[in-house]
Amino acid sequence: MKGQRFLGLGYLGPYIIGLLVFTAIPFFGSLYLSFTKYDLMSSPDWTGLANYERLFTRDRTFFKSLNVTLLYVLLTVPLKLAFALFIATVLNYRLQFIGLFRTAFYVPSILGGSIAIAVLWRYMFATEGLVNMALATIGLGPIDWFGDPTNALLTITLLRCWQFGSAMVIFLAALQSIDKSLYEAAAIDGAGKVRIFFFITLPLLTPVIFFNLIMQMVQAFQEFNGPYIITQGGPLKATYLLPLYIYEEAFKKFNMGYASAIAWVLFTIITVLTLIAFWSSKKWVYYAGDKRS
Amino acid sequence: MTDITTSNDLTMDETARAKRRAGLRLFSTAIRYALLFLVGFVMLYPLIWLVGASFKTNSEIFSGAGFLPQNPTLDGYIKGWQTSTPYTFGRFFWNSFLIILPKVIGTAISCTMAAYAFARFDFPLKKVLFGSVIAILLLPNVVTRIPQYILFRDLGWLDSFLPLWVPSALAGDAFFVFMLVQFLRSLPSDMEEAARVDGANSLQTLVYIVVPMLAPALISVCLFQFMWTMNDFLGPLIYLSSVDKYPVSLALKLSIDTTEAFEWNRILAMSVLAISPALIVFFAAQRYFIEGISSGGIKG
Structure with missing residues (x-):
């Protein structure tokens, strides 16, 4: 039985090696690099806070990029989650073909991250593309999707929202697991549909809303393929999200130290927002029976 | 009345x-x-x-x-398949396959082992280590990518498939570990105890009892890994530099850059081919996707 104690660790061996070599050491490595100047040719050169100083005082590209990233996340995450929840609510009803719809709505999530879809997006939102042709049939003039900074960001956001399927599947599963007797009890007490949704359904969904919110936020902050392929960060850096900036600094210009500093700023932002979400969750996330695990 | x-x-x-x-x-x-x-x-x-x-x-x-x-x-299709490189898209599909297959197998084995350890054993630092799974799950890749690149460069692994295989083969995709742990915890362990009583050791129990029970979740894991790897762009973009090693995603980007501006149908045709494997697999096994995502999420 004594051997059992270490047997578990044995099975965990590969994971532990991976954790150390590919996560823990790189994690602190990039923190160290962020205080250095390193171009891969000579060894890293300690420069103290110089990278951060440049970042926060002189780097206008960084501020533009940070702005755009925050705007993108603020736009994409609520829009996507609200839409996913809305469609899940519509689907959660005695409908036939519910499986068929669920599958259809999930398809974009399967393909969404691929380069092929980013390519498709470029064609769809081109000046003479599918979207403008569809708009023309209802009498709306052609929109310059990629030339206008706001519109360009919107196309990237739409690509993400198009992939609402996985969030929707999670919402739908949660909706279907809600005890029907709760609805019946509320209906007998005379509560209307809207009241039932806001006072019963929504509170019971808060754990999955919380889960989806964190996952989508972490993901949105790391968006790369969309802006890289569709808009190349343009126009006027309007879609130049921080991951793009980090990629170019690190792997185009080989400013490994500076890129690490940007990565750490991005990481800090994500961490602070995640912590705020966790902290605030005590106030708004409802756990059935208050069973916290 | x-x-x-x-x-x-x-x-x-x-x-x-x-x-x-x-x-x-x-x-x-x-x-x-x-x-x-x-x-x-x-x-x-x-x-x-x-x-x-x-x-x-x-x-x-x-x-x-x-x-x-x-x-x-x-x-x-005909002209797009030829590409403007010395290789056809057949080569790029083959490369994608060469990346995906070892990665999926490595993921399945290492994540099953990790999940088995977490769900069925007690050992020192278990809480901390399981906490690390959650931490990796939430950790943005962007923060580890640069040192990883430097590590792979020092190992001489750049421009090979190793940087794409090895982290996954060491259970680096925490999402899958988490998913399998949740699934395994929801399964009763009496069968395993019975096997133990009959004299099976823990490895035999894992292979003959646990893996068959885990099968539905494992299929989900393999399908997701297949899909994500097929769609992965940034990994190959950073680590692969020679065209003969390009997977489909990079080749497609290359054809956008090199195809003449008005040859749209070539790029669209290759886009259709690029998404077909994922689509076919999804429709053949959609049950596992939907179950995988809802069970992984709901218990989180």
Whole structure:
């Protein structure tokens, strides 16, 4: 039985090696690099806070990029989650073909991250593309999707929202697991549909809303393929999200130290927002029976 | 007498209300269907259009929003397949396959081992280590990518598939570990105890009892890993530099950059081919995707 104690660790061996070599050491490595100047040719050169100083005082590209990233996340995450929840609510009803719809709505999530879809997006939102042709049939003039900074960001956001399927599947599963007797009890007490949704359904969904919110936020902050392929960060850096900036600094210009500093700023932002979400969750996330695990 | 009339009134009232409720339900159902069809159409039309447009001539692609090509042509497929490199897309699909297969196998084995350890054993630092799974799950890759690149460079692994294989083969995709742990915890362990009593060691128990029970979740893991790897772009972009090692995603980006600006149907045709493996696998095994995502999420 004594051997059992270490047997578990044995099975965990590969994971532990991976954790150390590919996560823990790189994690602190990039923190160290962020205080250095390193171009891969000579060894890293300690420069103290110089990278951060440049970042926060002189780097206008960084501020533009940070702005755009925050705007993108603020736009994409609520829009996507609200839409996913809305469609899940519509689907959660005695409908036939519910499986068929669920599958259809999930398809974009399967393909969404691929380069092929980013390519498709470029064609769809081109000046003479599918979207403008569809708009023309209802009498709306052609929109310059990629030339206008706001519109360009919107196309990237739409690509993400198009992939609402996985969030929707999670919402739908949660909706279907809600005890029907709760609805019946509320209906007998005379509560209307809207009241039932806001006072019963929504509170019971808060754990999955919380889960989806964190996952989508972490993901949105790391968006790369969309802006890289569709808009190349343009126009006027309007879609130049921080991951793009980090990629170019690190792997185009080989400013490994500076890129690490940007990565750490991005990481800090994500961490602070995640912590705020966790902290605030005590106030708004409802756990059935208050069973916290 | 009075009693009877009131109860009669009541039933009348009830039937009227029931009728109204049935009417409302019908109305609600109709609205729901209309909405779902509309959303479904808007969601899927771009994909349908993509398939149609890949058979169109270049001059037709931007001339109408319709799906059916007027003069169907395989030109896009034939010329697109050739690419402007010395290789055909066949080579790039083969590369994608070479990346995916070891990665999926490595993921399945290492994540099963990790999940087995977490769900069935007690050991020192278990809490901390399981905490690290959650931490990796939430840790943005962007923060570890640069040192990883430097590590792979020092190991001489750049421009090979090793940087794409090895982290996954060491259970680096915490999402899968988490998913399998959740699944395994929900399974009873009496079968395993029975096997133990019969003299099976822990490895035999894992292979003969646990893995078959885990099968549905493991299939989900393999399918997700297949899909994500097929779609992965940034990994190959950073680590692979020679064209003969490019997977489909990079090759597609390359053809956008190198194909002449008006040869749209080639790129669209290759886009269709690029998404087909994922689509085929998804439709063949959609049950596992939906279950995987809802079980992984709901218990989180």
